Amino acid sequence: MDLRANVPDGPIEKKWTKHRADMKLVNPANKRKYTVLVVGTGLAGGAGAASLAELGYDVKAFCYQDSARRAHSIAAQGGINAAKNYQNDGDSIWRLFYDTVKGGDFRAREANVYRLAELSVNIIDQCVAQGVPFAREYGGLLANRSFGGAQVSRTFYARGQTGQQLLLGAYQALERQVGLGKIAMYPRHEMQDVIVVDGRARGIVVRDMVTGEIESHLGDAVVLATGGYGNVYFLSTNAKGCNTTAIWRAYKKGAAFANPCYTQIHPTCIPVSGEYQSKLTLMSESLRNDGRIWVPKKENDARKANEIPQDERDYYLERKYPSFGNLCPRDIASRAAKQVCDEGRGVGPTKLGVYLDFADAIRRLGEDAIREKYGNLFEMYERITDDNPYKVPMRIFPAVHYTMGGLWVDYDLMSTLPGLHVAGEANFSDHGANRLGASALMQGLADGYFILPATIGNYLGGTKLDKVAADHPDVKKAESDVMARNASLLNIKGKRTPTSFHRELGKIMWDDCGMARNDKGLRAALEKIPTLREEFWQNVNVLGDGQELNQSLEQAGRVADFLELAELMCEDALERRESCGGHFREEFQTEDGEAVRDDRQFCHVAAWEYTGPDRPPKRNVEPLHFENVHLATRSYK
Numbered sequence: 001m002d003l004r005a006n007v008p009d010g011p012i013e014k015k016w017t018k019h020r021a022d023m024k025l026v027n028p029a030n031k032r033k034y035t036v037l038v039v040g041t042g043l044a045g046g047a048g049a050a051s052l053a054e055l056g057y058d059v060k061a062f063c064y065q066d067s068a069r070r071a072h073s074i075a076a077q078g079g080i081n082a083a084k085n086y087q088n089d090g091d092s093i094w095r096l097f098y099d100t101v102k103g104g105d106f107r108a109r110e111a112n113v114y115r116l117a118e119l120s121v122n123i124i125d126q127c128v129a130q131g132v133p134f135a136r137e138y139g140g141l142l143a144n145r146s147f148g149g150a151q152v153s154r155t156f157y158a159r160g161q162t163g164q165q166l167l168l169g170a171y172q173a174l175e176r177q178v179g180l181g182k183i184a185m186y187p188r189h190e191m192q193d194v195i196v197v198d199g200r201a202r203g204i205v206v207r208d209m210v211t212g213e214i215e216s217h218l219g220d221a222v223v224l225a226t227g228g229y230g231n232v233y234f235l236s237t238n239a240k241g242c243n244t245t246a247i248w249r250a251y252k253k254g255a256a257f258a259n260p261c262y263t264q265i266h267p268t269c270i271p272v273s274g275e276y277q278s279k280l281t282l283m284s285e286s287l288r289n290d291g292r293i294w295v296p297k298k299e300n301d302a303r304k305a306n307e308i309p310q311d312e313r314d315y316y317l318e319r320k321y322p323s324f325g326n327l328c329p330r331d332i333a334s335r336a337a338k339q340v341c342d343e344g345r346g347v348g349p350t351k352l353g354v355y356l357d358f359a360d361a362i363r364r365l366g367e368d369a370i371r372e373k374y375g376n377l378f379e380m381y382e383r384i385t386d387d388n389p390y391k392v393p394m395r396i397f398p399a400v401h402y403t404m405g406g407l408w409v410d411y412d413l414m415s416t417l418p419g420l421h422v423a424g425e426a427n428f429s430d431h432g433a434n435r436l437g438a439s440a441l442m443q444g445l446a447d448g449y450f451i452l453p454a455t456i457g458n459y460l461g462g463t464k465l466d467k468v469a470a471d472h473p474d475v476k477k478a479e480s481d482v483m484a485r486n487a488s489l490l491n492i493k494g495k496r497t498p499t500s501f502h503r504e505l506g507k508i509m510w511d512d513c514g515m516a517r518n519d520k521g522l523r524a525a526l527e528k529i530p531t532l533r534e535e536f537w538q539n540v541n542v543l544g545d546g547q548e549l550n551q552s553l554e555q556a557g558r559v560a561d562f563l564e565l566a567e568l569m570c571e572d573a574l575e576r577r578e579s580c581g582g583h584f585r586e587e588f589q590t591e592d593g594e595a596v597r598d599d600r601q602f603c604h605v606a607a608w609e610y611t612g613p614d615r616p617p618k619r620n621v622e623p624l625h626f627e628n629v630h631l632a633t634r635s636y637k
């Protein structure tokens with residue numbers, strides 16, 4: 001497999017500008033002759049579809065929700081990073097670039113990260129022009145707060161609902177183009193396969209989720225902006241519908257899957273409370289600006305939080321990481337929480353919890369100031385737990401949140417399947433082995449508003465594409481494969497629900513490929529997953545039929561894909577015999593539990609290639625070179 005990243009030559013600050021100047025252009029009058037299919041209408045896909053249509057391309061956009069504006073991006077709470085340096089606290093494009101490379105534990109491609117930092121400033125201007133109501137200072141300037149892994153305040157926010165406000169901006173831009181007839185919008189349509197003709201992505205097969213009809217849509221380029229796959233763990237902070245289907249099926253059509261084992265476990269989520277829970281709730285990282293994390297110094301301390309005196313509390317992040325304190329990166333904060341719970345110092349009924357305490361901040365700033373900043377998050381916490389966080393500390397615990405792995409893309413965001421571009425959380429992204437808080441929204445919007453509109457033009461302008469007929473054998477074959485797969489799921493008529501398989505898979509993944517991984521556990525998971533998958537294909541019970549709205553069928557299709565992806569994730573985690581970022585292999589740690597990387601053997605992206613149904617996938621590598629940021633051991637002490 002050819003993993004050519006196509007990073008332009010020249011100094012890092014000039015690469016994107018020069019590349020843009022060198023790109024092939026499509027004449028304005030010719031743009032309408034091209035059709036671009038965009039799957040996903042979250043921040044990445046919504047921004048991409050709107051911008052491509054604004055340029056003049058004909059766009060078809062797809063999502064499985066009933067409206068484009070219900071994409072999972074709407075759930076994002078805390079904020080979006082940008083190197084505006086409004087605080088005059090020493091921020092710059094260079095510093096955001098450096099923080100992101102270091103935060104990702106030196107496992108991201110430098111040139112992409114630099115471009116992301118560079119474009120971050122444009123994103124804020126674009127969103128402000130759209131009317132996104134970012135928080136402002138008294139004097140009118142946009143306000144900022146701090147997020148983990150940075151010592152500057154560069155996170156722009158709209159209370160605790162930044163994703164919703166940004167998505168409304170992208171959605172308005174999208175709807176404008178729908179109104180102008182440049183975008184045809186297909187809500188409630190699930191993409192189930194990519195159509196490949198002459199080695200290029202030329203279309204998609206979708207299922208109309210209301211009528212059950214299978215349809216093909218053809219075009220000149222395909223964009224997947226279909227979000228992350230954290231729900232492979234069953235319990236995560238992702239919306240219930242988030243899945244891997246689009247990228248997984250593209251993988252099986254030739255798009256390499258990069259670093260599938262890189263999963264982000266977020267330190268501040270509401271702890272699991274029972275066996276039948278189906279969703280976890282995030283408490284935004286922004287809360288760590290004012291909340292202090294602690295556990296009792298004593299093991300099995302049964303006292304209530306407010307009864308434990310100050311000198312019997314361990315503010316363990318402040319103690320271990322004095323420079324960054326409560327705002328150390330997520331992977332580090334999550335592991336530290338696990339460590340204190342493993343020592344028997346966890347709190348709450350399950351003892352899998354730590355305190356996030358606002359008492360000091362309330363004393364210092366007053367309850368009103370805290371309400372002003374985080375009111376909706378506090379309210380959400382109280383509704384779920386029935387505890388008032390203004391009076392008692394929140395209880396939090398790490399939970400699966402984000403996936404840094406995804407389809408491999410080159411500098412132009414094109415996968416190894418020519419014509420197939422991948423944006424947002426669905427690509428293997430710019431975050432290396434650990435994403436810094438508030439950087440996913442930045443990446444999704446950089447991809448959608450600024451990168452794809454340029455690079456897709458470059459692809460279309462430089463590629464000869466013949467029209468594909470609707471009855472082309474490759475189109476018909478993709479359609480019939482999709483139909484056959486759905487029919488076989490419906491025909492099994494076994495005894496277990498798709499959810500029961502999903503829950504069992506999630507437990508295997510959390511136990512053996514979660515916050516900490518080791519050789520023995522990963523090998524055990526690699527035995528258990530294929531057995532579970534086999535049982536699924538013999539014993540799943542999918543209710544109803546294919547010619548109607550059928551959520552049981554939708555779910556079964558997604559669980560079937562998770563059952564395959566999970567195996568690749570464990571394979572990837574097993575092969576990467578080092579600890580880096582969110583990938584913590586217990587065999588590779590220092591005495592005090594810090595990650596030990598092996599740059600000699602693993603300073604690369606692992607990109608997995610599908611080789612057929614009964615053959616092992618092939619691991620290819622893209623070496624990573626650090627010419628601008630010195631490859632060093634990460635330290636937040």
Ligand SMILES: Cc1cc2nc3c(=O)[nH]c(=O)nc-3n(C[C@H](O)[C@H](O)[C@H](O)COP(=O)(O)OP(=O)(O)OC[C@H]3O[C@@H](n4cnc5c(N)ncnc54)[C@H](O)[C@@H]3O)c2cc1C
Nearest residue numbers: 040041042044064073077078079191227424425438440441
């Ligand atoms: C609770 C929570 C809070 C977060 N807060 C922040 C934050 O404050 N700051 C930050 O930077 N990041 C945050 N993140 C991460 C961030 O929200 C996501 O990474 C980002 O929004 C993903 O955007 P996206 O456009 O890539 O995908 P999504 O917004 O997930 O959109 C995916 C789209 O793809 C469509 N789709 C998927 N599969 C198919 C298919 N097979 N067929 C058709 N359509 C399909 C969906 O319908 C949807 O339209 C948060 C994440 C969570 C879970």
